[in-house]
Amino acid sequence: MLRIQFNIEQIEISVKLAHNFDIVIIGGGILGTSISYFMSFLNKSKNIAVIEQAPDVAFHTSGRNTGKVHAPYLYNPEKKKLFARAAFHGYDMWEEYAKLHNLPFKKDGVIEVALDKKGTTVLEKYLKWGKQNGLDDKDIEIIDKFEMKKREPEIKCEAALYVHRDGSADYSVFTKHIMKDSKSEGTKFLIDTRVTGIKKENDMWKITLNGEHEVFAKFLINAAGGEAVDIAHNAGVAKNFTDVHFRGEYWKAPEEYRNLTKTSVYSVPEFPDYPFLDPHWIIRVDGSCEIGPNAVPVFSPYGYNKIENIKEFIPKMLEMLGSGARKAILDKQFQELAINEIRSSMSKSTMIERVKRFLPRIEADKITQKGTAGIRSSVIDEDGKFVPDVIFVDGDASFHVLNYNSPGATGALPISAHIVNHLIKTGMVASKNSNDQCGIWKFSKIIEKIEK
Numbered sequence: 001m002l003r004i005q006f007n008i009e010q011i012e013i014s015v016k017l018a019h020n021f022d023i024v025i026i027g028g029g030i031l032g033t034s035i036s037y038f039m040s041f042l043n044k045s046k047n048i049a050v051i052e053q054a055p056d057v058a059f060h061t062s063g064r065n066t067g068k069v070h071a072p073y074l075y076n077p078e079k080k081k082l083f084a085r086a087a088f089h090g091y092d093m094w095e096e097y098a099k100l101h102n103l104p105f106k107k108d109g110v111i112e113v114a115l116d117k118k119g120t121t122v123l124e125k126y127l128k129w130g131k132q133n134g135l136d137d138k139d140i141e142i143i144d145k146f147e148m149k150k151r152e153p154e155i156k157c158e159a160a161l162y163v164h165r166d167g168s169a170d171y172s173v174f175t176k177h178i179m180k181d182s183k184s185e186g187t188k189f190l191i192d193t194r195v196t197g198i199k200k201e202n203d204m205w206k207i208t209l210n211g212e213h214e215v216f217a218k219f220l221i222n223a224a225g226g227e228a229v230d231i232a233h234n235a236g237v238a239k240n241f242t243d244v245h246f247r248g249e250y251w252k253a254p255e256e257y258r259n260l261t262k263t264s265v266y267s268v269p270e271f272p273d274y275p276f277l278d279p280h281w282i283i284r285v286d287g288s289c290e291i292g293p294n295a296v297p298v299f300s301p302y303g304y305n306k307i308e309n310i311k312e313f314i315p316k317m318l319e320m321l322g323s324g325a326r327k328a329i330l331d332k333q334f335q336e337l338a339i340n341e342i343r344s345s346m347s348k349s350t351m352i353e354r355v356k357r358f359l360p361r362i363e364a365d366k367i368t369q370k371g372t373a374g375i376r377s378s379v380i381d382e383d384g385k386f387v388p389d390v391i392f393v394d395g396d397a398s399f400h401v402l403n404y405n406s407p408g409a410t411g412a413l414p415i416s417a418h419i420v421n422h423l424i425k426t427g428m429v430a431s432k433n434s435n436d437q438c439g440i441w442k443f444s445k446i447i448e449k450i451e452k
């Protein structure tokens, strides 16, 4: 069913601008909204629109995640340099932004536990990566099980990485505030408006909205999260990629577990090449505790429930079997891991057991309330391999961001600045060139830090 709800503001915009925009950004998640923020300060024209199908920005993954402002210790500085730098500087930027606008942000750290000797070796690698990615001695340390007993008596482990420069936030609140700033600089947000078609016509993108209205844009930015691959295909690019969606589910812990630990606890991932991490013990920015997420394969980027998954099952299966994803889903190890995740979705105690390994006091019977699930879309190449990093694709009068996964929310501001810089440098969008102040940040300073 097509939604044709336009609010007064949108109708006013359409009339004023005769349906023409210089730049259209598809997707009002944290990424599209942050890109619009920098674009609105730096672009010569203010004729920019963000199009979001949901009733608000950050309605999907950006508002349904773990809410951690991640320190960059999990990322190989050689292979994931951009993401690591974005996480490092993203932390400072969100902290600064939250302080200025009085938004929730807590520097509460994170503990990554190793349950055996093999895991301890991985922690040593993470310590090295963390330091190479900019963390100081005071930000990150390895502690043994005896020290852990003193600091967090409930945690059982062989050793742990204690990361002090890690935080908690509410990315939905951040995205809404960034939208407000972007709007003040002239960006139009067309909310409740779905892009149902894109077509290049006479050097302009003809963009169909909600199946019936049309707007035109000189340049298109695809920040559509779980639909980014489909939109890229429609624009004629990234045909060698497909994606698989995973639903991350959470369980809310009862009040009595609030003080079980002072810090969130993650465990060393056993299969880092697959998008399956073991569920964590999470302390959210408001102090509430949750367990999650798992990573259950689903058939839609909005596959929160059975109805949506049944509806999308056949088209998604056909798409996957006709692409590189075929190899991935026929891979034995992937199947075993996926079955494990499905089990942990069907059985609460299976999921809780995974956290009980390092927090034995938790009892599944006491946990009764589900949290809000979020979906990640992992891109697979033609060889059936999960792509580890974000993918940027320059198209004809278009730019596409695929595979924008964790720590995507942490790094959204610096990555967006990097994208806008790329578009200006390559002449794809025109810059004002005079003053590069973007709110509280100087654009050139962000670029210096992330691209040095």
Ligand SMILES: Cc1cc2nc3c(=O)[nH]c(=O)nc-3n(C[C@H](O)[C@H](O)[C@H](O)COP(=O)(O)OP(=O)(O)OC[C@H]3O[C@@H](n4cnc5c(N)ncnc54)[C@H](O)[C@@H]3O)c2cc1C
Pocket: 026, 027, 028, 029, 030, 031, 032, 051, 052, 053, 054, 057, 058, 059, 060, 061, 062, 063, 064, 065, 066, 067, 068, 069, 070, 193, 194, 195, 196, 223, 224, 225, 226, 227, 228, 248, 249, 293, 374, 375, 376, 404, 405, 406, 407, 408, 409, 410, 411
């Ligand atoms: C379970 C889970 C936990 C995570 N935890 C963390 C964490 O703790 N810290 C961290 O830094 N990162 C975390 N991440 C990653 C982070 O949430 C994502 O990288 C980030 O939110 C992606 O932002 P986005 O804007 O690209 O995507 P989205 O938030 O999905 O936004 C894309 C938007 O595009 C819109 N859209 C798509 N197609 C159309 C269309 N045709 N027309 C109009 N609109 C369209 C969608 O409605 C959506 O709102 C987590 C992710 C998951 C799944």
